[in-house]
Amino acid sequence: MFKFNEFCDYVEMTLPEVLPERLKGVHIEQHEVEKNNGLVLHSVTVRPEDSNIAPNLYMDKFFERYEEGASIDDLMDEIRDIVVKNLDVPKEFSNVAEEFNHFESIKDKIVMVAVNTERNANLLSQIPHKDREDLSLIYKVMVGKDEEGTATITIRNEHMALWGVDAEQIHELAMANTKEILPVTVRSMNEVMREIFAKDGMDEDMMNIMFEEMPANQQMYIISNKSNVNGAASMFYEDALSELCEKIGTDLYILPSSVHEVIAVSSELGTPDELSQMVREVNGSQVAPEEQLSDHVYKFEAATKKLSLADVSLEELKKAAGAENMSQDAPTEGSRPRKSR
Template sequence: MLNFSEFQDYVKMTIPERLPEEYQGAQIRSHEVEKNNGLVLHGITVTPEDSNIAPNIYLDGYFKQYEEGKDLDEVLDQITHTVVEHIKAPEEFSNVAEKFQDFDFVKNNVVMVAVNTERNAKLLSQVPHHEIEDLSLIYKVMLGRDSEGTATITIRNEHMAMWGVTADELHELAVANTKEILPITIQSMNEVMREMFGKDGMPAEMADVMFEEMPPTQQMYVISNAAKVNGAASMFYEDALSELSKKVGTDLYILPSSVHEVIAVSTEMGTPEALSEMVREVNGTQVSEEEQLSDHVYRFDAAKRTLSLADTTMEELKKAAGAENLSVEPATEGSRPRHTHR
């Protein structure tokens, strides 16, 4: 059986001969891409002749299928099919490089995405961002959206320099644009379940019986955006949280379900410590590492219209991070332990 390195080399070597004749001259490159929370994925790009647009195919999932016993030729057929399906860029992406250099286009299409600050330290050193508690907002240019998801490019420091704009200017644009391009959605968990089972064919009458409305203080509310992608950034719209707080009748605790959505509950639903323990358990068992946002719970103070950590403080987090980075070297004969920072 091939190991992952051998698998990547074999794919790169054999894919050209599997492509249709019109793409035989395509250039194939392998590369690594750092995703959210430092997750590194391994992919190939297949660039047709006379094109500057190439599909990016990640091989990690395909290798897992191979590891689990799927025939190598079948896996390669899947990869080839994916390449061919995406090798022709949609017409709206044909001049993407030109559009991206034009700040008049960018300023109307920049949106914000929430990520965990500590887990994305390397990325944040390379991109403009805005820190809020243990999270950071980064900025992406929205190129398009369809039923399969959104097409975006992350704004990096060099892009900001090219346009001659500041991080504060990007933040202001992104806050306004995201509200319009990816409008916030707030649904009770009952509404979400009714919608889900309705799509599976459950009659509305049966759904009403199964998911009877509860008092607002006992209800969970899912906050995301219209695309249901990177919707956790919606938690930073105070107007929407204020309206929900009025409906519930109390301040809110915000539970970071994933980078795509958060859950709001009344502060009567439990203690921050108990809720954060639940968040940690869900993150550890049900949310992929790439999609995790935080292990901590936030409180929205309706009177002050502020969002802050509820189960801890930034001072405590920094203190804990400092303790983790402190190591003690074992003492050797005639010497004392020395403290070193990694």
């Protein structure tokens, strides 16, 4: 039975043997990739000679299946098929690296994604971003899209230097582009549930019984984007939230259910403390750590069109984070404080 490092080494060494003849000259290497909320994945990257395309094969999930009893040979066959499929890329992907060097070629493809500021501190030190309460907006370039999803590249500080632009320019483009490329969607929970059950074949009469119409201010609304991927950034479009306020007749509380979507409710449907407790419980039991957005609740005021933390102030969060860092840096019993030089 392989250990994780041995499993990765085996994949790296064996992959050239199982690839088709036309891919025998690929360059294969291992490296770590930092994802959302500090999650680090271990990748085997495959790059053919004279190619800009280098698919990342994340070993973590494959190793989990190996530990659960999957055959190493079957996994290698699956990995080989993924490599072949990803290297046989559509024509629009073939010039990605060249286009990425030219700002004019990619500026209309820049979109924004919301992440948690504290949990992504290391990543944020390397990329342009805009802080909004306890969240940060980061920016990606959409380099391709097909029936299986979208391919993106995160914009880093070195990219801005290459293009000769600043973070504010990137943000303004992302705000405009995201709204066009990934339009905001606001749907009631009833709508979403009816759609799910309709796909499962439930007839209209039964759905009418199960999902009785409710007053607008008594419903929950899911806010995301057209692709339902990284749609939580839609909460920063004031016009969409304002329209929802007008529809239900109150201010909103925004519950961050994941990086993909948030839930809006009338400000009359609970207190910030009650709602934030619910968010924490859901995050702790139903949302993967890398997909969590925040444990806190936000309020959108219709009159001022202002979005802010509702259950805690930003100052309190910063103070708590500072106290935690001091506690972690304090010497433990039996240790020696480091001398300054």
